[in-house]
Amino acid sequence: MFAxxxxxxxxxxxxxxxxxxxxxxxxxGILGAVEYLEWVGNTFGEESIEKYSGxxxxxxxxxxxxxxxxxxxxxxxxxxxxxxLQEIPGVTxxxxxxxxxxxxxVPTFSFTLRGWRPRRLAEKLDEAGINVWDGNYYAVSVTERxxxxxxxxxxxxxxxxxxxxxxxxxxxxxLAGIINS
Numbered sequence: 354m355f356a357x358x359x360x361x362x363x364x365x366x367x368x369x370x371x372x373x374x375x376x377x378x379x380x381x382g383i384l385g386a387v388e389y390l391e392w393v394g395n396t397f398g399e400e401s402i403e404k405y406s407g408x409x410x411x412x413x414x415x416x417x418x419x420x421x422x423x424x425x426x427x428x429x430x431x432x433x434x435x436x437x438l439q440e441i442p443g444v445t446x447x448x449x450x451x452x453x454x455x456x457x458x459v460p461t462f463s464f465t466l467r468g469w470r471p472r473r474l475a476e477k478l479d480e481a482g483i484n485v486w487d488g489n490y491y492a493v494s495v496t497e498r499x500x501x502x503x504x505x506x507x508x509x510x511x512x513x514x515x516x517x518x519x520x521x522x523x524x525x526x527x528l529a530g531i532i533n534s
Contacts, residue, residue: 394419423514431460437525443467461511471505481527
């Protein structure tokens with residue numbers, strides 16, 4: 354297979370497909386991410402060790418444990434965030450809202466609040482120390498189809514496994530405080 358390559362690149366694969374200097378920072382970053390996930394699995398994945406120890410060992414087992422632990426914890430975050438958003442009058446949630454289907458989504462929620470432009474609400478949450486995004490997140494076709502593109506899109510809050518349920522509650526308190534101000 355012909356490869357466009359820089360002159361000093363070797364002729365045999367895989368080096369012949371390199372178009373320049375290797376992405377050493379990216380390689381180190383991947384190693385760092387794998388080592389972090391391995392730590393998560395060894396630290397928080399004890400519950401799933403029996404499930405996977407017959408099929409996996411070593412680092413592979415730790416990674417399976419990590420992803421299982423992260424998924425279980427993110428389910429808790431999803432549940433807490435969904436409960437809070439559903440309690441706030443005027444909030445419209447986009448995406449899965451049925452608590453029985455939380456396994457089918459990640460804990461990232463996009464929503465609008467009646468009477469508020471997404472940018473202004475994001476700014477007010479920022480003033481309360483809550484980081485969210487606003488706009489279309491490069492999903493212009495989605496916001497157009499939902500009729501939200503010309504209204505500023507949506508607000509998106511996306512907790513991950515290193516956030517806490519307490520932080521989700523703090524988000525809810527900040528949102529309620531903004532509405533009541």
